[in-house]
Amino acid sequence: MTVYHADYAWIGGALARDVSIEVRHGRFTAMNHGRSGDGIALRGLVLPGLANAHSHAFHRALRGRTHGERGTFWTWRKQMYAAAERLDPDSFLALARAVFAEMAMAGYTAVGEFHYLHHGPDGHPYADPNAMGHALIEAAAEAGIRLTLLDTLYLQSGVDGKPLEGVQRRFGDGDLDRYSERVRQLRPHPQARIGAALHSVRAVPAETMAAFVERHGELAHIHLSEQRAENEQCRAVHGCTPAELLDDCGFWQGGSTAVHATHLTGDDIRVLGENRSFACFCPTTERDLADGIGPARRLADAGARLCLGTDSHAVIDPFEELRGLEMNERLATERRGHFTPAELVAAAAGHASIGWDDAGEIAAGKRADLVCVRLDSVRTAGSDPAGAILAATAADVTDVIVDGRQVVAGGRHTTIDVPRALAEAIG
Numbered sequence: 001m002t003v004y005h006a007d008y009a010w011i012g013g014a015l016a017r018d019v020s021i022e023v024r025h026g027r028f029t030a031m032n033h034g035r036s037g038d039g040i041a042l043r044g045l046v047l048p049g050l051a052n053a054h055s056h057a058f059h060r061a062l063r064g065r066t067h068g069e070r071g072t073f074w075t076w077r078k079q080m081y082a083a084a085e086r087l088d089p090d091s092f093l094a095l096a097r098a099v100f101a102e103m104a105m106a107g108y109t110a111v112g113e114f115h116y117l118h119h120g121p122d123g124h125p126y127a128d129p130n131a132m133g134h135a136l137i138e139a140a141a142e143a144g145i146r147l148t149l150l151d152t153l154y155l156q157s158g159v160d161g162k163p164l165e166g167v168q169r170r171f172g173d174g175d176l177d178r179y180s181e182r183v184r185q186l187r188p189h190p191q192a193r194i195g196a197a198l199h200s201v202r203a204v205p206a207e208t209m210a211a212f213v214e215r216h217g218e219l220a221h222i223h224l225s226e227q228r229a230e231n232e233q234c235r236a237v238h239g240c241t242p243a244e245l246l247d248d249c250g251f252w253q254g255g256s257t258a259v260h261a262t263h264l265t266g267d268d269i270r271v272l273g274e275n276r277s278f279a280c281f282c283p284t285t286e287r288d289l290a291d292g293i294g295p296a297r298r299l300a301d302a303g304a305r306l307c308l309g310t311d312s313h314a315v316i317d318p319f320e321e322l323r324g325l326e327m328n329e330r331l332a333t334e335r336r337g338h339f340t341p342a343e344l345v346a347a348a349a350g351h352a353s354i355g356w357d358d359a360g361e362i363a364a365g366k367r368a369d370l371v372c373v374r375l376d377s378v379r380t381a382g383s384d385p386a387g388a389i390l391a392a393t394a395a396d397v398t399d400v401i402v403d404g405r406q407v408v409a410g411g412r413h414t415t416i417d418v419p420r421a422l423a424e425a426i427g
Contacts, residue, residue, distance in 0.1 A: 001022055001023065001024045001029070002022075002023045002024075002039075002040065002404065003020055003021065003022050003023075003036060003037065003038070003039035003040070004020070004021045004023070004039055004040050004041075004042050004046070004370065004401075005018075005019070005020055005021075005035050005039045005040065005041050005042065006018075006019045006020075006021060006042045006046035006372075007042070007043055007044060007045070007046075007375070007385075008044070008045045008046065008375075008385045009021065009031070009045075009046040009047075009362060010045070010046065010047045010048060010345055010362065011031055011362045011363070012361075012363070013342040013345075013346070014342065015045075015385055015386045016031075016033070017033075017385075018033060018034055018035070019031055019032070019033060019046075020032045020033075020034065020035055020036040020039060021046070021362060021370070022036075023368040023401075023404045024404075025404070026367065026368050026403040026404035026405070027365060027366065027367060027368055027404070028362060028363060028364050028365065028366050028367075028368050029364055030364060031362065031363075031364070042370065042372040042399060043372070043374075043375075043398075044372050044373050044374045044375045044376070044380075044396075044398065045372070045373045045375055045385050045388050045389075045392075046362070046370055046371065046372050046373075047107070047345065047348075047349070047370070047371045047372075047373065047389075048345075048349045048359075048360050048361050048362050048366075048369060048370070048371070049107075049108075049109030049110065049349065049351075049359055049360065049367070049369025049370065049371060049400075049401075049402065050106075050107045050108050050109060050318045050348045050349050050371060051108065051109070051110045051111075051112075051307065051308075051348070051349060051350055051351040051353075051354060051356070051359070051360060052103055052108045052110070052111040052112065052308075052309055052310050052316075052318070053112045053257065053278075053280045053307040053308060053309045053350065053353050053354050054112055054114055054221070054259050054280045054282055054309025054310070054311050055099075055103075055111050055112060055113050055114065055309060055310060055311065055313070056113075056114055056311060056312060056313075057092075057095065057096040057099045057100070057113060057136065057139070057313075058083055058084060058087055058092065058095060058096070058117060059080060059083070059311070059312040059313050060095065060098075060099045060102075060313040060316075060422070060426070061083045061095060061425075061426045062076070062079055062080060062083060062312065062313075063313060063314060065079065066079055073227070073289050073290065076289060080312075081166070081167045081168075082167075084117055084167050084170060085121060085167045085170075087117065087132075088120075089126065089131040089132055089134075089135045090135075091425070092117070092132055092135045092136070092139075093135040093136075093138060093139050094421070094424070094425040095425040095426065096113075096135060096136050096139035096140070097138075097139035097142050097143050097416070097421065097425075098143075098416070098418060098421035098422040098424075098425045099139075099313065099316075099422070100139055100140050100142075100143035100145055100147075101143040101144070101413050101416040101418045101421065102316050102418050102422065103143070103145060103310075103316055104143055104144055104145050104400055104402070104407045104408055104413060105394065105397060105400070105408050105411070105412075105413055105418055106316050106317055106318055106394035106397060107318050107319075107371040107373075107394065107397045107400060108145060108316075108318060109145055109146065109359065109367075109369040109371070109400065109402045109407075110145055110146040110147070110148070110351055110354060110356050110359060110369075111140065111145060111146070111147055111148070111354075112148045112150055112195070112221065112309065112353070112354035113136050113140075113147060113148070113149055113150060114150045114152055114197055114221060114223075114259070115132070115133055115136060115149055115150060115151055115152055115197075116152035116154045116171045116197075116199055117132055117170055117171065118130075118132055118133070118151075118170060118171060118172075118173065118182070119132075119169070119170045119171075119172075120170065121167070121170060122169065123164070123169030123170060123172065125182075129182045129185065130182060130185055130186050130187070133149055133151060133186055134186070134187060136149055137149060137186075137187070137189050137192045140191065140192060141189060141191055141192070142415075142416075143407075143413075143416065144402055144405065144407035144413075144414075144415070145191075145402055145407070146191045146192065146193075146356060146359075146402065146403075147189075147191065147192040147193070148192070148193045148194075148195050148219070148354035148355050148356070149186065149192060149193070149194050149195065150195045150196060150197040150219075150221050150354075151179075151182075151183050151186065151194065151195070151196055151197065152171075152196075152197040152198070152199050153173070153176065153179050153196070153197065153198055153199065153203075153204055153208075153212060153216075154168075154171035154172050154173075154199040154203045154204070155172055155173070155174070155175065155176075155179075155203060155204050155205060155208065156202070156203055156204070156205060157202070157203070158202055158233070159201060159202050159230075159233040159234055159236075159237045159238070160233070160237055161205060171199070171203075175208075176208050176211055176212060176215075180215055180216070183196065183216070191403075193219070193354075193355045193356070195218075195219035195220065195221065195354065195355055196212070196216035196217075196219065196220050196221075197220060197221040197222060198212060198220070198221075198222045198251075199222070199223060200222060200223040200224075200226075200230065200242075201222075201224075201230065201234050201238075201242040201245055201246070202230060202233065206238060206245060206249070209245075209246065209249040209251065210249040210250060212249075213249055213250045213251050213253075213254075214250075217250070217251065217253075217254045217256065218254055219254075219354075219355045220251065220254065220256045220257070221256065221257040221258075221259055221280070221353075222246065222251070222256070222257070222258060222259065223259050223260060224242055224243060224246075224258040224259060224260060224261050224264075225241070225242050225243065225258075225260065225261060225262055225263045225264055225268070226259075226260040226262055226263075226286075226291050227262070227263070227291055227292075228263050228292075230242060230263075231263055241264075241265055241267075241268055243258070243264060243265075243267075243268035243271055243272065244267065244268065244271070247271050252271060252272060252275035252277045253275055255275065255276055255277055255278065255305075256277055256278070257277065257278040257279070257280050257307070257353045258272060258277060258278065258279050258280065258304075259280045259282070259309065259311075260280070260281070260282065260286060260291060260294060261279045261280075261281070261294050261295075261299065262286060262291050262292045262293070262294040263292060263294075264294070264295055264299075269295060269298050269299055269302050269304075270302060272299060272302065272303075272304045273299060273301075273302025273303035273304045274302070274303060276303055276304070276305060277304055277305070278304065278305045278306070278307055278350075278352070278353035279294070279296070279299045279304045279305070279306055279307070280306075280307045280308065280309050280353060281294055281296055281306065281307075281308055281309075281321075281324075281325055281347075282308070282309045282310060282311035282312075282321070283308075283320070283321055283323075283324025283325060283327075283328055284310065284311075284314050284315040284317070284320055284321060284324060285310065285311035285312045285313075285314055286311075286324075286328075287324070287328075288312065288314040289312070293328045293329075293331065293332045294328075296325055296328070296329060296338075296339075297329050297338045297339070300339075300343075305350065305352070305353070306325070306343075306346075306347040306350065307347055307350035307352075307353045308321040308322060308325065308347050308348055308350070309321070316394065317393055317394040318348050318394065319348075319389055319390075319392045319393050319394065319396075320393065320394075321348065322344040322345070322347060322348045322389060323344075323389075323390055325339060325344060325347060326338055326339045326344060326390075341386060341387060341389060341390070344389060344390075345389060346360075348389075349361070367403055368401060368403060368404040369401060369402055369403065370399070370400070370401040371397060371399070371400050371401075372397070372398050372399040372400075373388065373389075373392050373396050373397055373398070374392075374396040374397075374398055375388055377392075377395070377396045379391050379392060379393060379395075379396060380392050380396055395411075397411065398410060398411050
């Protein structure tokens with residue numbers, strides 16, 4: 001058994017002071033007030049492990065490179081396709097390992113990787129048709145965090161059914177049967193789970209969606225209404241919004257996850273709320289790409305469950321994402337105080353949308369994931385510990401423990417020189 005002594009710990013949705021946290025075989029066994037014998041001191045604020053519910057690992061290569069001549073979504077996408085064109089399984093492994101290690105240093109203990117970079121540059125499968133997916137699984141294991149591989153169905157380039165062309169051919173399997181067979185061949189790993197995703201209503205024919213849900217709907221994600229043009233195109237072809245189209249296919253009934261959910265109608269919000277679907281916001285990417293501000297508070301009030309992701313990795317910082325959830329609402333409404341600190345921590349630690357229901361809380365029986373945040377940095381000094389999440393950044397994370405194993409100590413990854421690994425992989 002290992003005992004950790006926390007100055008402050010986030011337990012049961014509230015701040016507790018001077019707590020001993022007992023861990024055995026990678027699980028929490030007990031939490032007690034006061035110090036109990038010898039133990040490992042965690043100085044500062046201890047949070048449950050945080051979940052990155054939406055990631056595209058290879059997008060990290062674009063950070064700081066997409067703002068020339070002001071930049072638009074379309075110039076960004078052109079550079080994203082250029083990056084996708086160059087990767088192979090070996091370079092993908094090196095990049096993803098460094099990116100996942102950066103996530104660990106920021107306080108993430110699990111990631112949902114929305115994976116659509118499947119095949120070779122010409123669109124033909126590798127000898128191992130899941131070589132790119134297996135690279136992601138290996139990368140997460142080496143970085144020390146859990147992975148949910150959200151293997152993504154991508155069959156067309158627009159709502160009107162245009163075929164994939166250019167680098168997009170790397171994304172497609174041709175049809176649902178070949179996609180399902182490839183996903184079936186993914187090799188399991190103790191620290192990885194396999195989920196599924198529809199890339200978007202633009203990328204999958206409507207007649208295929210219901211069959212996808214029947215086969216893969218248990219743990220499914222989708223990019224939803226990220227930009228207004230997506231809604232306009234869907235209405236033009238199908239006569240309804242993307243959320244309504246997916247509702248007709250039964251997509252939301254399994255508690256599936258809508259990523260971005262930016263431009264929703266009142267009926268869209270009602271549908272997601274009634275089905276207790278997840279809504280994954282990625283505030284730093286949504287502002288970087290000028291997507292807009294999604295109706296997070298209205299979705300939560302309707303019954304949807306909120307979670308957070310870093311998407312394109314313009315920033316990898318869970319505190320920036322959770323602050324964005326609140327601050328975006330303030331900008332949109334010109335009012336303060338939309339989410340309590342407890343609600344923000346719950347969203348940042350929301351593992352359920354990526355299939356790890358036994359994580360995200362410091363509670364007996366849950367996975368022993370801990371994130372220790374300094375309270376004496378230039379950002380957090382003088383903060384009320386209960387509100388320090390609104391002042392801290394990823395740079396304030398000192399220790400990260402995943403399933404009872406220390407992955408970050410003293411602000412450094414225990415096995416990977418992360419800045420060097422990123423520079424080498426991207427360079």
